[in-house]
Amino acid sequence: MTSFDEQRLIQLSRDGDYDAFNRLVVEYQDAIFAVVLRTVRNRATAEDITQDTFISAFRKISSYRGGIFRAWLFRIAKNASLDYLRKVARRGESSIEKDIVYFSEIVEDDSQDPLADALNSELARLIVHCLDGLSEDHRFAMVMIDIEGYQYDEAAESIGVSIGTVKSRLNRARARMRDCVQQQPELLPASMRL
Amino acid sequence: MVRKVINRLIGRRYSIDEAINAYVEENASQDELNTVRQMMQNDPVLEKNLSTQQALRDVLGRVDRIESPRSFAITPEMVAAAKRAESGMTRVTELFAPQRKLALAPAIIAGIAALSVALLTIGDVSGLVEQSRADSDESATTSSFATEATVADTKLLFNAEMADGAIEDEAFVDVAESVPVTESGRDVPPTATAELAEPLTKASSDTSEIQSEPAPKMEIGAESEPPALAVGEGAPQLQSDADDSMTITMELEEVGSDGASADAVIAESMDGAEVAADSHKQSSDDGIAIPVRELQLALAALTVLSVIAWTGIRRIHSR
Numbered sequence: 356m357t358s359f360d361e362q363r364l365i366q367l368s369r370d371g372d373y374d375a376f377n378r379l380v381v382e383y384q385d386a387i388f389a390v391v392l393r394t395v396r397n398r399a400t401a402e403d404i405t406q407d408t409f410i411s412a413f414r415k416i417s418s419y420r421g422g423i424f425r426a427w428l429f430r431i432a433k434n435a436s437l438d439y440l441r442k443v444a445r446r447g448e449s450s451i452e453k454d455i456v457y458f459s460e461i462v463e464d465d466s467q468d469p470l471a472d473a474l475n476s477e478l479a480r481l482i483v484h485c486l487d488g489l490s491e492d493h494r495f496a497m498v499m500i501d502i503e504g505y506q507y508d509e510a511a512e513s514i515g516v517s518i519g520t521v522k523s524r525l526n527r528a529r530a531r532m533r534d535c536v537q538q539q540p541e542l543l544p545a546s547m548r549l
Numbered sequence: 550m551v552r553k554v555i556n557r558l559i560g561r562r563y564s565i566d567e568a569i570n571a572y573v574e575e576n577a578s579q580d581e582l583n584t585v586r587q588m589m590q591n592d593p594v595l596e597k598n599l600s601t602q603q604a605l606r607d608v609l610g611r612v613d614r615i616e617s618p619r620s621f622a623i624t625p626e627m628v629a630a631a632k633r634a635e636s637g638m639t640r641v642t643e644l645f646a647p648q649r650k651l652a653l654a655p656a657i658i659a660g661i662a663a664l665s666v667a668l669l670t671i672g673d674v675s676g677l678v679e680q681s682r683a684d685s686d687e688s689a690t691t692s693s694f695a696t697e698a699t700v701a702d703t704k705l706l707f708n709a710e711m712a713d714g715a716i717e718d719e720a721f722v723d724v725a726e727s728v729p730v731t732e733s734g735r736d737v738p739p740t741a742t743a744e745l746a747e748p749l750t751k752a753s754s755d756t757s758e759i760q761s762e763p764a765p766k767m768e769i770g771a772e773s774e775p776p777a778l779a780v781g782e783g784a785p786q787l788q789s790d791a792d793d794s795m796t797i798t799m800e801l802e803e804v805g806s807d808g809a810s811a812d813a814v815i816a817e818s819m820d821g822a823e824v825a826a827d828s829h830k831q832s833s834d835d836g837i838a839i840p841v842r843e844l845q846l847a848l849a850a851l852t853v854l855s856v857i858a859w860t861g862i863r864r865i866h867s868r
Binding site: 478479532537 | 566567569570573598601602605606608609610612614615616617618619620621622623624625627628631632
């Protein structure tokens, strides 16, 4: 989709065109769902939050003032996700589906070795565990940049902070992740062992 | 100065973070490389740490993509349902949702108000602040109206009694009771009231002179006095204590007996009021005179309201 198309679809959505908005939904739903799922770590909740994000975006689209549209959607989704996590924390519940395949579990590996697959699976679990240990802000920065591969400017706009802040958070998140994964060195590739 | 230092520290922190991130992502500029290498010289473990981070980033980058399990396309019914679910209260609470900048506003307001109440109480107990006389002076306007009304009553009483040809003592008792209460509020000592009544009683013995001259002057004086005091001297002087009333009464007596002009009387009584108010002001210079109790009540009410708003918003939001 070209930038022009996106702007036109946004304009049509402002006029109440559901079809135009749903084309935007189709374009961005994977990205939004992935980040939400990796933030809230609960599939059913992630679906609800993603749906609410698009409904809320449609209702508030008149307040969209330009910039990266996907980042604007991410910001709505991030607020809803953090809101949910705080509610869960206040109630003392656990939102984490410990053994459910929401992180894809398997780190892609070209080898056909079953042992390597098992190790990768364990490594994926370890990564999930270490991500859980990060603060919400750090986790969101790491998910957006290191896992989903977004640029700093888009991540900054999504989170609603400066690029410098994102870099700072990411640096701390990487350092904490490194410390966490090194607690189980047997799962790590040789390059990650001290 | 402090801000400069903080900005410099933050700026330095940012530049280090930037250099390290760029190194881990393998897109560092020459300057960033130099910065990181210099840091590595100072910290030998850093190189290994950063290469671990590079490997970790590589692993994270190979994590499978997630695809949405279904379509999240919206329908008019969904939007309508969301609108119905969102009441006006929800919109207000949304403004103060935990992730918003205003989230802590009610709590901060409650804290500041509670702290102010505490400080006022401490100040009141320790004598640093005093209850202003004008509590008393709740407002200059109110007092001005009250004074005006009382003087008007007095004038009517005088006129009525003079029309009968005699002024009874009880008329002056009425004046003596009404004047200090309205002008001085609760601070009038009983002795002042007695002193006030006395000269007026003396004046009543000379009714013929009062009938011929002072009655119209009383009207002039009575009608012009309160606004003049209110404008020229301000509220604190308007509500001066019994001394003011006494001074005015003394002047009234002189008018009754000497037939002096009302203007002179007003001027003199104003001077008297000023002197009395000045001495009063001096006496209250020891502390800050403010309506402590009213402030305490208002701030306490603000605290309670803010706490109620804060808890209510949180409860609604969690629901």
